[in-house]
Each structure stands twice: as structure tokens, then as C-alpha cells.
Amino acid sequence: MGTVGTGVIRIVQDSADLLAARTGRPIAISAVSARTRNKDRGVDLTAYGWEDDPVALAKRGDVDVFVEVVGGSDGPAKAATEAALAAGKPVVTANKAMLAIHGQALAELAEANGAPLRFEAAVAGGIPCIKALTEGLAGNNITRVSGVMNGTCNYILTRMENSGLPYEDIFKEADALGYLEADPNLDVGGIDAGHKLAILSAIAFGTQVDFEGVQLQGIQEVSIDDIRRAGDMGYRIKLLGEARRTDAGIEQSMRPTLVPATSPLGQLEGGTNMVVIEGDAVGQIVLRGAGAGEGPTASAVMGDVADIARGLHIPPFGQPAASLAPATRAAAVTECAHYLRLALRDEPGALARVATVLGQAGISIDRMRQYDHPGTDAPVLIVTHPCAPAALAAALEGVTATGVVSGAPVALQIQTP
Numbered sequence: 001m002g003t004v005g006t007g008v009i010r011i012v013q014d015s016a017d018l019l020a021a022r023t024g025r026p027i028a029i030s031a032v033s034a035r036t037r038n039k040d041r042g043v044d045l046t047a048y049g050w051e052d053d054p055v056a057l058a059k060r061g062d063v064d065v066f067v068e069v070v071g072g073s074d075g076p077a078k079a080a081t082e083a084a085l086a087a088g089k090p091v092v093t094a095n096k097a098m099l100a101i102h103g104q105a106l107a108e109l110a111e112a113n114g115a116p117l118r119f120e121a122a123v124a125g126g127i128p129c130i131k132a133l134t135e136g137l138a139g140n141n142i143t144r145v146s147g148v149m150n151g152t153c154n155y156i157l158t159r160m161e162n163s164g165l166p167y168e169d170i171f172k173e174a175d176a177l178g179y180l181e182a183d184p185n186l187d188v189g190g191i192d193a194g195h196k197l198a199i200l201s202a203i204a205f206g207t208q209v210d211f212e213g214v215q216l217q218g219i220q221e222v223s224i225d226d227i228r229r230a231g232d233m234g235y236r237i238k239l240l241g242e243a244r245r246t247d248a249g250i251e252q253s254m255r256p257t258l259v260p261a262t263s264p265l266g267q268l269e270g271g272t273n274m275v276v277i278e279g280d281a282v283g284q285i286v287l288r289g290a291g292a293g294e295g296p297t298a299s300a301v302m303g304d305v306a307d308i309a310r311g312l313h314i315p316p317f318g319q320p321a322a323s324l325a326p327a328t329r330a331a332a333v334t335e336c337a338h339y340l341r342l343a344l345r346d347e348p349g350a351l352a353r354v355a356t357v358l359g360q361a362g363i364s365i366d367r368m369r370q371y372d373h374p375g376t377d378a379p380v381l382i383v384t385h386p387c388a389p390a391a392l393a394a395a396l397e398g399v400t401a402t403g404v405v406s407g408a409p410v411a412l413q414i415q416t417p
């Protein structure tokens, strides 16, 4: 009965007739649970039973469907989910952390007990992207799933750009607004978004969830300089997740990435999320909307509850858990263009030495810009032609070793069209 749970109660109370008409049966709340019983949550709870322990709630005889909106990958959320599934009861959860880590085991438990396990709200809040993948796009070979899946990071990045203020200032602002998770590193470290990508990737490619296989980089190192310089080159920086199937296996990454400013992703402002899915038959589809908040997240929870009330029973990851293959990891094999920012000693031959190192590594320069500067170091931006991320990382060690660059070069990937 936190943010999401209260939203679920509101929808059940406010839209009872509509839900009954759409599902063919009444949907009612039997009982609820939270840590603190006597807290004013702005909704009337007098008609419902109460349990201190969510596991006891899951086991109650008058509970047909258990809605888990406690949070946390383990602890009471997992214990109650397992108790409900073991009793053959359908579970609806918004808990991406739990699914990213225990998704396979929970799907196996659900299927062994004939109970649906649904989690639309776990990825991109109100955007029905799991339904899109498992149902609407079931006839497609999915080739790529990408998008912006953490509203807090998108808020911070767009606010930095619009205000010209550094990361630290906007982080404090997001904190004051209550946007950050209790552990802010889940947001700014890219972990929360990585959980979501791993769930989508498993559904898209028919593999077991492989959160450990997501190459993660947060937004903490994104500087206002990079946001400005990327803007000069026609890009905006987003915390972009990409999962794709390659000949080598499944490649999953969540990292700050440059996207064309005029593209749908480039125009995404504030806390909004966007999920882009590509399939062999459908081509590309783009889903955009609120990725968090009481109403949007409860909307996704209730979509799942309604499906259960209608009798819809789809395996949690879109195909039987036993048929999900362990994901073969393909680490950063896809070539892409890169943005490089260097502080280059402004002296004869310095630029030539950098260009030589890149050239010897087979990395070709697409565009380049050097800015006015008051001191001895010139800000230099380079956009490369597509190259393997591993080749670029090795080349940058060589660039640093030339001795003509101050500090470590900044390298960010540019989204592959």
C-alpha cells in the first residue's frame, strides 16, 4: 500500500463497474498488508481485511489473486510471491528487481502450480510493452529491443541540458522531488533500467533472464560539458538500453548513449519512458508514456489483473519456462560510431598523434571539432565511423599513452540506427 498499491486500490474503488463489464466478473479487494497499519493513505480501507505479514495475505482463503507491490528482489516480496504461486494463486507484481534476479525460478514455480505470473508494471510503468511483446508481436522474430526505461535518469539528463547545471545540482533536485529510489544507485547507476532491459530481452529472445549479462554504465559521469558538446554535434545523451540478437549471442547494454536530437528518443523529455521494438515482420514500433508514478503503474497492474479475471493464461515470459534457453552473452560485438572528447595539448603535432593512434587501430574519423580555449588544453570532439567498442577501448589507451592528452578521454557510444 505504498505509491503503487494505493493506486491499485483507487482504480478498483473508482472503476469497479468498468472492470466488471470488461472482465465479466466483479473484482474486489479482500485484504491488504503494509508495514504500518494506522497510516493515512488517502483511501478508505475499512471494508478490507488486514494482514501484518504479506505471506499470510497471500495464503488467505478469500484471496484469488495476489498483487505484490512491496518491492525488493528478496525478503517479504519474494516470500509472499512464492507462497501465492505455491498455492496455485495468480500473482501480479511490479517488482523488476525480483524478476530480473529470480524471474526464471519464479516462472518455473508459477508454471508448476498452474498459476499465472504477470508483471507488466515492472517494465516502463504504464507502457504495455510486455503485452506488446508476448501477445501483439508473437508472430515476429524480434531483432532488437531498446529504449529509455528509467524516468529519473531521463529527468536528470534533460534538466541538466535545459538548466545548464551540473549533475550534482540536479541530482539534489531530483532527490528533493522524491524521484530517487531509496538506494539512488539503482536509478543513476543504471541498475533499475538494467533490470527492466533484462526482463524485456528474455521475452524478446526466448532466453532465461540474464541481468548479469547487461553491460551497465550509469549517468554519474555524464558532465554538463558532454551534454553541451553532444548538442553542438546534433545529439542528446540518454541512458539507453539495447538488447539485440547477434550471431555471437545476446548483447545487452544500458549506458549513456548519444541519440540524434531530432529522433523520437532524442525528443524524450523529463521522466517519460520509451520502448522501441523491432521485429522481422512488423518493422519498428515505438511505445512512449509515463514510466512511473501511482496512476500509470497501477494502470499496468490492473491490466494484468483484468487479464487474469478474463481467464487469460500466458507463460510469464511468453513461452514455457522450460523452453527458455540460458542466454549466450555477446559482449559489445556490434560496431557503432563513438563520440570522443579530449583535452588536447595545443601544440604542433598533437592532433596528428591522436589521429595516428586511431588510424593504426583501424578507427576512422567521421567528424571533428576543436573549440576556443583560454588555457593550454584544447577541447576536441571526434565522432568516429562505426567501430567495435573493444577496438576503441584499446585505441584510447594508446591515445592516453601519447602524452598529448590531459586526463582520460571521454568516450560515449552513438546509437546505431
Ligand SMILES: NC(=O)C1=CN([C@@H]2O[C@H](COP(=O)(O)OP(=O)(O)OC[C@H]3O[C@@H](n4cnc5c(N)ncnc54)[C@H](OP(=O)(O)O)[C@@H]3O)[C@@H](O)[C@H]2O)C=CC1
Pocket (backbone or CB within 6 Å): 001, 002, 003, 004, 005, 033, 034, 035, 036, 037, 039, 052, 053, 054, 068, 069, 070, 071, 072, 076, 094, 095, 096, 097, 121, 122, 125, 291, 292, 293, 294, 297
Ligand atoms: N513507484 C513507482 O512509480 C513504481 C514502482 N514500481 C515497483 O513497484 C513496487 C512498489 O513500489 P512503491 O509503491 O513505489 O513502493 P513504496 O515504498 O511506496 O511501497 C511499498 C509498500 O510495501 C510495504 N511494505 C514494505 N515492507 C513490508 C513488509 N515487510 N510487510 C508488509 N508490507 C511491507 C510498505 O508499507 P508501509 O507503507 O507501511 O511502509 C509500502 O506500503 C516496487 O517493486 C517498485 O520497484 C514499478 C514501477 C514504478
Ligand SMILES: N[C@@H](CCO)C(=O)O
Pocket (backbone or CB within 6 Å): 124, 125, 149, 150, 151, 152, 153, 179, 180, 181, 187, 192, 291, 292, 293
Ligand atoms: N525509479 C524508476 C521507477 C519506475 O520503475 C524510474 O525512475 O523510472
